[in-house]
Amino acid sequence: xxxxxxxxxxxxxxxxxxxxxxxxxxxxxxxxxxxxxxxxxxxxxxxxxxxxxxxxxxxxxxxxxxxxxxxxxxxxxxxxxxxxxxxxxxxxxxxxxxxxxxxxxxxxxxxxxxxxxxxxxxxxxxxxxxxxxxxxxxxxxxxxxxxxxxxxxxxxxxxxxxxxxxxxxxxxxxxxxxxxxxxxxxxxxxxxxxxxxxxxxxxxxxxxxxxxxxxxxxxxxxxxxxxxxxxxxxxxxxxxxxxxxxxxxxxxxxxxxxxxxxxxxxxxxxxxxxxxxxxxxxxxxxxxxxxxxxxxxxxxxxxxxxxxxxxxxxxxxxxxxxxxxxxxxxxxxxxxxxxxxxxxxxxxxxxxxxxxxxxxxxxxxxxxxxxxxxxxxxxxxxxxx
Numbered sequence: 001x002x003x004x005x006x007x008x009x010x011x012x013x014x015x016x017x018x019x020x021x022x023x024x025x026x027x028x029x030x031x032x033x034x035x036x037x038x039x040x041x042x043x044x045x046x047x048x049x050x051x052x053x054x055x056x057x058x059x060x061x062x063x064x065x066x067x068x069x070x071x072x073x074x075x076x077x078x079x080x081x082x083x084x085x086x087x088x089x090x091x092x093x094x095x096x097x098x099x100x101x102x103x104x105x106x107x108x109x110x111x112x113x114x115x116x117x118x119x120x121x122x123x124x125x126x127x128x129x130x131x132x133x134x135x136x137x138x139x140x141x142x143x144x145x146x147x148x149x150x151x152x153x154x155x156x157x158x159x160x161x162x163x164x165x166x167x168x169x170x171x172x173x174x175x176x177x178x179x180x181x182x183x184x185x186x187x188x189x190x191x192x193x194x195x196x197x198x199x200x201x202x203x204x205x206x207x208x209x210x211x212x213x214x215x216x217x218x219x220x221x222x223x224x225x226x227x228x229x230x231x232x233x234x235x236x237x238x239x240x241x242x243x244x245x246x247x248x249x250x251x252x253x254x255x256x257x258x259x260x261x262x263x264x265x266x267x268x269x270x271x272x273x274x275x276x277x278x279x280x281x282x283x284x285x286x287x288x289x290x291x292x293x294x295x296x297x298x299x300x301x302x303x304x305x306x307x308x309x310x311x312x313x314x315x316x317x318x319x320x321x322x323x324x325x326x327x328x329x330x331x332x333x334x335x336x337x338x339x340x341x342x343x344x345x346x347x348x349x350x351x352x353x354x355x356x357x358x359x360x361x362x363x364x365x366x367x368x369x370x371x372x373x374x375x376x377x378x379x380x381x382x383x384x385x
Contacts, residue, residue, distance in 0.1 A: 030194035032162035037186035045173035069163035075231035091116035097124035211372035247377035323362030
């Protein structure tokens with residue numbers, strides 16, 4: 001049994017504490033994307049190539065993971081697709097033969113998914129299934145529909161990336177519908193996720209491990225997650241859900257404007273102030289210690305990091321999370337001048353706020369990093385028991 005503070009750099013202890021195989025499961029994000037890419041190469045989505053649907057409807061049922069993934073996909077893709085995109089927990093009543101219905105969830109017994117599939121097929125809509133085909137859902141489909149279900153079993157809480165990749169593939173398969181913007185290839189997305197998982201390997205110390213570093217930043221401290229765009233907000237909500245469900249760390253997701261108001265309110269309170277040095281603190285003379293101010297985690301992308309940092313200046317302890325370190329981006333671009341983030345300003349005429357398909361890779365890498373950080377905090381808790 002270990003004593004003292006948890007040591008995230010003890011790889012042997014982390015692996016021995018991982019009795020549920022969470023480290024392996026979270027590292028399969030790239031494999032989920034490769035499975036979707038392989039299904040596309042096999043022609044699973046070929047029936048969509050000749051369609052120009054009236055609308056695309058995503059039914060996510062009661063699954064929180066597919067709900068957040070749908071919100072993320074709509075935020076990054078819907079504005080660039082020349083067809084209306086609708087999402088919700090149940091199937092709308094106006095569905096007809098000109099629509100494409102995507103059924104996305106992690107529970108084949110979710111009756112909302114089964115009902116959506118059955119009614120959509122009766123009305124001759126094209127149905128794409130991103131959920132396990134079994135039980136009531138299998139009965140509702142009756143052998144019909146386009147099967148893009150997960151190809152291997154994985155902890156449902158880690159399916160966010162898989163759902164997002166599958167939705168990206170479906171929109172990409174609608175070749176008769178105009179799609180603007182640069183969409184990352186699924187294989188490139190899988191490579192980036194594999195690289196992030198390799199960087200977060202338990203054998204790498206926290207200084208060179210972004211997931212461990214993030215875990216240390218949110219451990220033992222109130223944390224508020226926010227973003228400066230709708231897609232980033234979906235990632236922030238996913239981070240909060242992952243930290244609560246995987247590691248038991250309670251945090252909150254809020255809009256950036258509300259975070260700014262929170263900081264102003266905390267600064268105005270009489271008990272606000274810097275943390276007390278525990279060595280010299282005496283409650284009999286110093287009174288109750290001030291509560292630590294929440295740390296703010298802001299989800300962004302490398303494309304608008306400069307803009308994001310301008311918006312969060314003055315909000316206290318703020319971490320801006322992007323898909324890759326600035327040094328790595330500079331190195332990849334061949335730069336050797338050591339320029340910092342404040343030189344990466346938006347180009348003239350570029351909208352630094354609007355989400356687009358080109359942001360998918362950055363956001364999903366951040367989502368994976370947060371999931372790995374939550375797993376590390378879970379394992380540290382197990383090792384202390």
